[in-house]
Amino acid sequence: MKELTAEDASLLELVDRLLNKGVVLAGEATISVAGIDLIYLGLNVVLAAVETIDKAQDRRAS
Amino acid sequence: MTLLAHAIAASPPAALSLAGLRGRPLAWSETGGIGLWSTEWEPDVKLERPDALEHHRLVERICAAEPCLPVRFGTAFATADAARASLDKRAAALRAALARVAGKSELALTLLWRERSTPQAVESAAGPGRQYLEARRAEFDAREARRARAESVVEDVIAELAIERQLVWHETCTSDNVAVSLAVLVPTELAGQLKADLAQAAARFPDVIPVLNGPWPPYTFARTE
Numbered sequence: 130m131k132e133l134t135a136e137d138a139s140l141l142e143l144v145d146r147l148l149n150k151g152v153v154l155a156g157e158a159t160i161s162v163a164g165i166d167l168i169y170l171g172l173n174v175v176l177a178a179v180e181t182i183d184k185a186q187d188r189r190a191s
Numbered sequence: 192m193t194l195l196a197h198a199i200a201a202s203p204p205a206a207l208s209l210a211g212l213r214g215r216p217l218a219w220s221e222t223g224g225i226g227l228w229s230t231e232w233e234p235d236v237k238l239e240r241p242d243a244l245e246h247h248r249l250v251e252r253i254c255a256a257e258p259c260l261p262v263r264f265g266t267a268f269a270t271a272d273a274a275r276a277s278l279d280k281r282a283a284a285l286r287a288a289l290a291r292v293a294g295k296s297e298l299a300l301t302l303l304w305r306e307r308s309t310p311q312a313v314e315s316a317a318g319p320g321r322q323y324l325e326a327r328r329a330e331f332d333a334r335e336a337r338r339a340r341a342e343s344v345v346e347d348v349i350a351e352l353a354i355e356r357q358l359v360w361h362e363t364c365t366s367d368n369v370a371v372s373l374a375v376l377v378p379t380e381l382a383g384q385l386k387a388d389l390a391q392a393a394a395r396f397p398d399v400i401p402v403l404n405g406p407w408p409p410y411t412f413a414r415t416e
Binding site for chain 1: 196199243244246247260261262263264265266274277278281285288299301303366368369372400402404407410411413414415
């Protein structure tokens with residue numbers, strides 16, 4: 130388990146909000162987001178945002 | 192050309208002297224008393240990590256100028272008509288959400304575990320099968336104990352704040368490090384004082400490290416479904 134600093138936690142909380150919270154508009158098209166998953170992989174934590182990215186990638190692939 | 196969505200606000204829009212992401216034009220698409228702030232974007236340009244943070248700063252500035260609902264980052268529309276059609280489908284719910292968050296901001300509290308979780312040691316004389324099962328059981332027990340502790344801490348924090356339940360959202364044990372992730376919707380003019388209160392309420396627990404953020408736009412409380 131990688132230790133999480135306060136700075137890491139703040140960034141994760143913000144990115145989690147940007148990717149997982151806010152209004153989800155009907156008929157949306159989620160365009161590709163490069164690099165965002167690296168934030169999560171770099172911190173070695175699992176948050177729901179990763180699942181969101183995975184689902185978006187699955188949708189694009191199917 | 193697509194429209195990369197940032198925030199929904201009531202019309203007429205505030206007079207904003209802002210550029211969109213990467214200095215591109217900021218657009219306003221309006222229908223039925225509400226509208227969408229978005230950046231005119233090229234669909235083949237990939238969004239990068241700095242774009243997410245710039246989106247956040249843009250939403251902050253829009254929400255500082257008028258009540259607004261942040262839109263999930265990465266949402267794009269092919270045309271302004273498509274954006275308006277999307278707003279039209281949920282106009283009543285969006286107007287209600289705008290009224291709910293008007294004049295309010297979000298404070299974020301994260302409680303990090305101070306120590307790693309340490310499952311109870313397994314009896315070494317046992318056979319490998321039993322050792323494996325007992326180790327799994329010890330891990331499960333340790334995880335459940337942490338979850339119970341996190342729930343107890345967050346209940347104490349919420350009780351201390353004396354805030355309506357519908358203005359508080361929380362999750363516990365979202366990762367090995369995180370005990371609690373909590374968001375509170377507060378009047379913007381009281382955010383400074385309430386942030387200090389939140390810090391004080393969270394500082395009473397010796398096993399967690401509080402990390403406070405905000406005031407932020409009301410990301411957690413903008414959902415309409």
